[in-house]
Amino acid sequence: MQRLFEFIVRFKEYITLVLLIIMSFSFMTFGNVAKLGGFRALVIGTIGTVQSAFSWIPNPIALQSENSAMRDLNVQLSNEVVKMRRSVIENDKLRSMLDYKKSEYLPLLTAEVIGKTSTEARNYFTLNKGEADGVQDGMNVITDAGLVGIVISTSKHFCLVQIIINRDSRISSRIERTRSEGVLTWDGTEYLQMRNIPKSYDVQAGDNILSSELSNKYVKDIPIGTIIEVTSDGNSLFRKLKVKPHVNFSSLEHVFIILQTPNPERMKLEQELMKRIEKKFGRQ
Amino acid sequence: MQRMILEQSVLTANPQLRYVVYAIIALLLTIINVVVIQLIAVAGVTPNLLLIMCVTIALIEGQFTGLLFGWCVGMVFDIASTDDIGLNALAMTVSSFIAGYFYLEGKTAKSLGTTRYLLVVALASLIYFTIYFLLFIRPVNSTVYDFLIKNIAASTLYTSVFSILPMLWFSRNMDRSS
Numbered sequence: 224m225q226r227l228f229e230f231i232v233r234f235k236e237y238i239t240l241v242l243l244i245i246m247s248f249s250f251m252t253f254g255n256v257a258k259l260g261g262f263r264a265l266v267i268g269t270i271g272t273v274q275s276a277f278s279w280i281p282n283p284i285a286l287q288s289e290n291s292a293m294r295d296l297n298v299q300l301s302n303e304v305v306k307m308r309r310s311v312i313e314n315d316k317l318r319s320m321l322d323y324k325k326s327e328y329l330p331l332l333t334a335e336v337i338g339k340t341s342t343e344a345r346n347y348f349t350l351n352k353g354e355a356d357g358v359q360d361g362m363n364v365i366t367d368a369g370l371v372g373i374v375i376s377t378s379k380h381f382c383l384v385q386i387i388i389n390r391d392s393r394i395s396s397r398i399e400r401t402r403s404e405g406v407l408t409w410d411g412t413e414y415l416q417m418r419n420i421p422k423s424y425d426v427q428a429g430d431n432i433l434s435s436e437l438s439n440k441y442v443k444d445i446p447i448g449t450i451i452e453v454t455s456d457g458n459s460l461f462r463k464l465k466v467k468p469h470v471n472f473s474s475l476e477h478v479f480i481i482l483q484t485p486n487p488e489r490m491k492l493e494q495e496l497m498k499r500i501e502k503k504f505g506r507q
Numbered sequence: 508m509q510r511m512i513l514e515q516s517v518l519t520a521n522p523q524l525r526y527v528v529y530a531i532i533a534l535l536l537t538i539i540n541v542v543v544i545q546l547i548a549v550a551g552v553t554p555n556l557l558l559i560m561c562v563t564i565a566l567i568e569g570q571f572t573g574l575l576f577g578w579c580v581g582m583v584f585d586i587a588s589t590d591d592i593g594l595n596a597l598a599m600t601v602s603s604f605i606a607g608y609f610y611l612e613g614k615t616a617k618s619l620g621t622t623r624y625l626l627v628v629a630l631a632s633l634i635y636f637t638i639y640f641l642l643f644i645r646p647v648n649s650t651v652y653d654f655l656i657k658n659i660a661a662s663t664l665y666t667s668v669f670s671i672l673p674m675l676w677f678s679r680n681m682d683r684s685s
Contacts, residue, residue, distance in 0.1 A: 236570045236604070243578045243600045250585075250593030251642075273542050 313476070319367045320477060329442065330482040332356060334364075336475050337381075346389050346472070348372065352480060353380040361440065363481045369446035369469035370394075370434060371478050382480075387415065387447065388472060395438035396447055398424075399431040407432065407447065407466060415448055417464040424462070426453055432466050439485055439493055529564060533580050536560055537587050552661045554669035555635065557584055561599055562606040562631045563673065566618040570607025577603025594642055602635035620678030628670040632663040 231238060320333070338349030352358050354377050364371040364384045372386035387394060387409065394407040396417065403424045405417040420426055430450045436443035452465035536556045544553045557580050565573025581596030588595070609627045611618050618624060640658040 236574060236607070239571065239574055240600065240604050243574065244597060247578070247581075247593040247597035247600060250582075250596065251591050273538055 316477060320479070322367070331479040332358065332482050334358075334382075334478050334480050336478060340383075345391060346386050347375075348384040348386055348475070348478075350382050350384060350478065350480065351380070353378050353382050355379050357482055358382045358480055359484050361484045363440075363442050363445065363483075364478050365445055365481060366470055366475065366478050368471070369448065370441065371470055371472075371475065373440055374480065384478075386472060387468060387470075388413070394441060394447065395435040396432050397435040397437075398426060398450070399433050401425045401430070404435055404437060405464070413467075414451070415466040415468060417450075417466055418461065420462045420464055422455065422460055422462055426450065426462060426464060428453055439489060442481055442483065529560075529576065533557065533560060533576075533583065537580070537584055540584065541587050549665065550657075550661070552657070552665050554666040555632070555662070556669070557581075558599065558602060558632060558635050558666060559628055559670045559673060561603045562624075562628050562670075563619065565603045565606040565631075566610055566624065566627065567615055569610045569612070570604060573603040573607045573610070574600060591643075594639065597642070598635045598638040601638060602631040605634055606631040616677070620674065622674075624674045624677070625667055625670055629663060629667040632666040633659065636662045636666075 332352055334350040334352040336348050337351045340347045340349065348364075348371070350358075350364070358374060358377050360374055360377060362374045364374060364386075370387055372384045372389070372392075374382045375385045376383040385391065387407070390409055390411070392407070392409050394415075395404065396407045397404050401424060403420065403426065405420050407415045407417050410416045415432075417432065428450050432447045432450065434441040434443055434445040434447060446469050448466040448468040450464050451467045454463045454465070540553075540556050544556065547553065561573060561577040561580055564576045568576070577599040578596050581599030582592070584595045584599070585592045606627050609618065609623070618627075636659045640654065640662075
């Protein structure tokens with residue numbers, strides 16, 4: 224017994240070390256943290272209180288890393304917001320187009336604007352629908368807002384649309400309220416012009432312009448724009464109207480193609496007439 | 508200075524009072540280690556003030572006392588932090604035990620006020636962080652580079668560098684008292 228006691232005293236450091244290591248491993252392996260839960264919660268609560276007292280001290284490194292993380296998050300959220308806004312706008316557009324399609328009796332084909340070409344004041348859109356979808360030259364292109372243009376060329380899967388703000392555009396049109404007829408042209412700005420309207424005609428700003436049945440290219444009664452200005456040319460007998468198109472061409476993404484070509488019989492008759500005139504009077 | 512020498516002589520003469528002072532300092536350091544040490548973190552690495560204290564105790568009081576003190580401090584730190592209970596106790600016990608080998612009876616000034624102290628802290632830190640991270644992180648989840656360089660070497664280095672402050676303090680005060 225004495226020798227055992229001496230042994231323990233002599234090697235007390237090693238024996239204690241082994242015991243403490245065993246105890247530590249026991250706590251790690253079998254230690255029931257739940258039993259310490261209340262005490263631990265008390266300690267952590269106390270430390271939390273102390274921590275909150277020190278929370279006013281800025282930590283530059285933590286702030287830097289937090290700022291960096293916040294910036295990244297900000298960029299991500301901004302992208303999300305842009306995407307969501309875009310989706311909302313697109314959704315609204317598609318909803319209104321859907322409503323328009325339901326209410327319109329014309330055979331319509333939905334198409335997407337996949338390209339915009341502008342050469343010397345000649346503006347064209349490329350759509351993702353072509354001959355395979357039944358698209359032909361001369362078909363009108365519209366949106367729920369109004370007239371966009373006319374198909375001038377097709378391939379199997381695409382077509383080219385000459386939009387109304389094009390220097391080659393000549394649109395027989397009519398003032399909705401008074402049924403007065405005229406020809407719309409593009410003056411190179413964001414507006415259309417209607418010239419040669421006699422001063423005796425009842426015309427005022429705010430009147431709507433529709434496509435006319437006199438046109439052999441455009442389907443009648445398609446909204447085109449609104450008169451925003453009526454001016455007189457000095458001593459002239461005519462007025463000049465400034466028309467704002469209903470369609471916003473800069474943000475156009477989806478359109479309808481009216482699957483209806485101009486009446487071939489009428490076209491043939493009018494073309495023969497033109498040929499006869501040219502033959503008789505010569506090309507001017 | 509006379510007051511300091513008087514206080515030191517009181518502490519030297521009364522071991523119980525000395526242990527109470529150790530306990531109070533340990534509690535304060537535990538709070539500092541948990542609450543405010545993050546303010547001086549470099550790339551997530553912080554010095555371990557409690558380990559520096561355990562090494563100091565082992566060098567002042569000897570291996571046996573250092574061993575017991577290391578375990579107690581480790582347990583308190585385990586409870587105060589969110590670590591597994593027993594993890595810090597184990598690592599602190601072993602590192603205090605190793606530090607105790609460098610205890611020089613009657614030559615405390617030589618142990619604490621010189622670069623020897625830094626080397627002992629560095630060795631104890633290396634042992635402490637190796638045990639701690641081996642059990643805490645489990646290196647299979649980490650690359651060797653991360654495990655060795657960031658977790659062990661960086662923590663050891665930072666703790667060792669931080670121990671310069673107590674070394675300078677001991678160096679100054681031991682000279683005065685002698």
